[in-house]
Amino acid sequence: MGFIQIVAGAVSGAVGSTAADQFIDFFVPPSNVSDTAVVFPAVMQETNAGRGQNTRASTNIITNGSKIVVPEGYGLLTFQDGGVTGFIAEPGAYQWNSADQNSKSVFTGGGVFSSTLQTSWERFKFGGQPGSQQLAFYVNLKEVPNNKFGTQSAIYWDDAYLNAQAGAITRGTYVIRVVDPILFVKTLVPANYITANAAQFDITQFDNPVSEQLFSEVVGSLAGAFSRYVNDPAQEHRITRIQGDSVGFAQSLASEVEKNYTWTSGRGITITQATLVAIEYDADTQALLSDVRKADALSGGRADSFLKQSIARGVESAGENGGGGTGLAMMGMGMGAIGNLVQPTPATPGVGGVAAPATAAAPDPAVQLTQYKKMLDDGLINDADFDALKKKILGL
The missing domain is CATH 1.20.1690 (V-type ATP synthase subunit C fold)
Structure with missing residues (x-):
């Protein structure tokens, strides 16, 4: 067993930050959150209704009794030392209550010794800092639009309606929605977006590595989605109708993405809508479509x-x-x-061996x-x- 050197000022710093952490805080969404942000941190309101500002509190500690507001259309995930501890799915105001020593407060019945002296001793062992990390993140439960896809070269699918292989270059957009926030955060969101001082996780940004991956998976599923759509005997779909049927195409695309990449069952997200902005058929497919239209006519x-x-x-x-x-x-x-x-023109008698017929009646x-x-x-x-x-x- 060795000795631990007492760093000068560590005790006073631990007591000071502990006392500051006894203030009850108020957590809300950030003011600059984008419409397409899917995960973003809850932020502490800077002032207490104009009655002062708590500037000495330790970061990433939520005092028991603190209030957290959950807006309509969002959920709230809470974390303790990197692990998910809870999820709130309904809008409203909620009060934080944790058994962690760092969260206890003299203002919420924790007692002076329990909430201050014991906590400062625990922090003293960590150099004056809390020995725990408590975080809260909002998750967007609304539909997130404007996720783009497109192909640089033609994709091909077997088309039962044309009775041949068809090909086209296409581009469009799709809408996603988080259906299982805990699964989504655990499997898809990078760690740097669920840590202290994290940036907003906007899934529509192309510089987001997750966005790039989802883009590639959607493009990789387009050929199968086209095939699903046009070869569905129950729906009698035709490729010429696909641009005007965003719901039907979205169902085909979501089914194909789920089959290939398990978006819903493995990642907690799904495609709810999809729109084809443009389809440019290759020359052979255009000729086939022209022939089929004539045959239909x-x-x-x-x-x-x-x-x-x-x-x-x-x-x-x-x-x-x-x-x-x-x-x-x-x-x-x-x-x-x-x-x-x-009446037919009568043949000339005697010409070419043709006998003269009887005179036809008028x-x-x-x-x-x-x-x-x-x-x-x-x-x-x-x-x-x-x-x-x-x-x-x-x-x-």
């Missing part, structure tokens, strides 16, 4: 609409060309209702007008087409 109800337009154009052309059947025949409709609209104008009227009623031709055909049949 020629299927279902659209095909019927295009068919009617084609018939109308063909009938109009037939009327202008004197009733020739070429225009209608090229459409390949095979519709009995219009099969007799135009078409009945009343039958023709009835057929054209039905086409008008079905929307195959318009009023102008009908009037033109009627004049031609009647020789007007």
Whole structure:
């Protein structure tokens, strides 16, 4: 056993700082906290309602009875010597109460000997400084927006809708929220942000190493998120809808990030929203999308609409060309209702070994007008087409 040298002034310094630490303090958020700060220290209010300033208190000691304010949308984590001791999730004002000797105060029933002399003796052994560290940090429980992502080169995914591999360069933003503050602090926040005099931990800053890591993980999950979105049979998603569906894409992105990097289960954060600001498809994907759009236009109800337009154009052309059947025949409709609209030109007798057919009877104008009227009623031709055909049949 050796002797410990008593440093001059250590005893008086220990007693003086202990007495100063008996003042009840008031802790609040800092005035300059940013909207995107996720973790930041609680700060002691400098003056006691204008009745003086406690300038001799030791740093990082919270006196029992001190008040801590927790604003709406934030939680409070308390630490003792580097370890988490508690978490407050509800807004309001709370009173500090610790069994640690350094926190005891004569103003809160600790007693003179217990709160002052015993504490000063403990501090004397540590050179006049407290033998403990008590810290409080606020955690932002709101959604934290404006987290950017982007790719420098194309990402590729298997697209069931296009029935091929698709590729694009993309950029956008996502919103995160802390869902487990204790897990978040223990696994993701660097130690220098949960120590005395720590700076604000702003997860949107690119010089923040955690921000860079999260950025890389999101970018690394984009291809899988695109694939999840477009290949979900229950949702029938298409890649052309992804920019307008921020909720659906966020769900796909959050699921992919969780699968790859366990953000929620392993780190206590999750993606709540995501927006694609721009998608630049590569040349092959653009060509595929163009072909698919054309195919869509020629299927279902659209095909019927295009068919009617084609018939109308063909009938109009037939009327202008004197009733020739070429225009209608090229459409390949095979519709009995219009099969007799135009009579074929009879073959020349004796030419090419073709026998002269019997003389065809002249078409009945009343039958023709009835057929054209039905086409008008079905929307195959318009009023102008009908009037033109009627004049031609009647020789007007």
